[in-house]
Amino acid sequence: MGNVRVIAFYITICCIAFIISKIVVSVLLYRRWKRKNMVYSDGFSGGKIVMFRSPFIQSLTSDVLLKKTLKLSNKDIVGSGGFGTVYRLMINESTAFAVKRLHRGTAEMERGFEREVEAMGDIKHRNIVTLHGYCTAPQYNLLIYEFMPNGSLDTFLHGMNL
Numbered sequence: 001m002g003n004v005r006v007i008a009f010y011i012t013i014c015c016i017a018f019i020i021s022k023i024v025v026s027v028l029l030y031r032r033w034k035r036k037n038m039v040y041s042d043g044f045s046g047g048k049i050v051m052f053r054s055p056f057i058q059s060l061t062s063d064v065l066l067k068k069t070l071k072l073s074n075k076d077i078v079g080s081g082g083f084g085t086v087y088r089l090m091i092n093e094s095t096a097f098a099v100k101r102l103h104r105g106t107a108e109m110e111r112g113f114e115r116e117v118e119a120m121g122d123i124k125h126r127n128i129v130t131l132h133g134y135c136t137a138p139q140y141n142l143l144i145y146e147f148m149p150n151g152s153l154d155t156f157l158h159g160m161n162l
């Protein structure tokens with residue numbers, strides 16, 4: 001009988017230790033995620049903007065970014081590709097982003113979109129345009145890139161298609 005009590009005691013301790021370790025890991029992962037991303041809720045369109053933290057992004061306020069993103073119009077268009085339209089988002093005289101507005105897909109595609117952009121946010125390479133963040137709203141998805149002021153490589157190599 002004594003043995004059974006001891007075993008029950010050890011099993012209980014193990015279970016409690018397991019649960020506590022799970023909670024600690026979850027809290028640490030959540031804190032790491034929060035440190036990496038700045039999430040702005042966009043009450044107006046019912047969506048959210050996630051900006052990956054960097055010294056450059058740090059200086060932006062959520063208000064400025066949200067207001068300017070919502071104000072994008074046809075006059076800001078710089079090009080379009082197979083997946084959507086690209087706009088120039090001017091923050092101030094010296095700062096601009098390229099915002100790609102994507103066509104909406106199914107719920108599974110939306111989840112895939114978020115997973116993929118989180119992964120792309122970790123890629124830093126001088127030959128790959130930096131993804132600074134993304135926005136998901138009921139009517140659209142946006143990808144927020146570093147703005148390349150010298151136009152597309154295709155136009156540079158082959159000229160304008162007239």
Ligand SMILES: Nc1ncnc2c1ncn2[C@@H]1O[C@H](COP(=O)(O)OP(=O)(O)OP(=O)(O)O)[C@@H](O)[C@H]1O
Binds near residue numbers: 085100146152
């Ligand atoms: N980061 C950027 N900075 C400045 N302009 C951009 C940027 N990204 C895209 N553009 C402009 O928008 C156009 C369309 O770009 P997009 O990435 O949507 O399509 P693509 O790469 O040309 O083709 P596809 O998406 O069909 O493969 C480009 O040709 C370019 O003129």
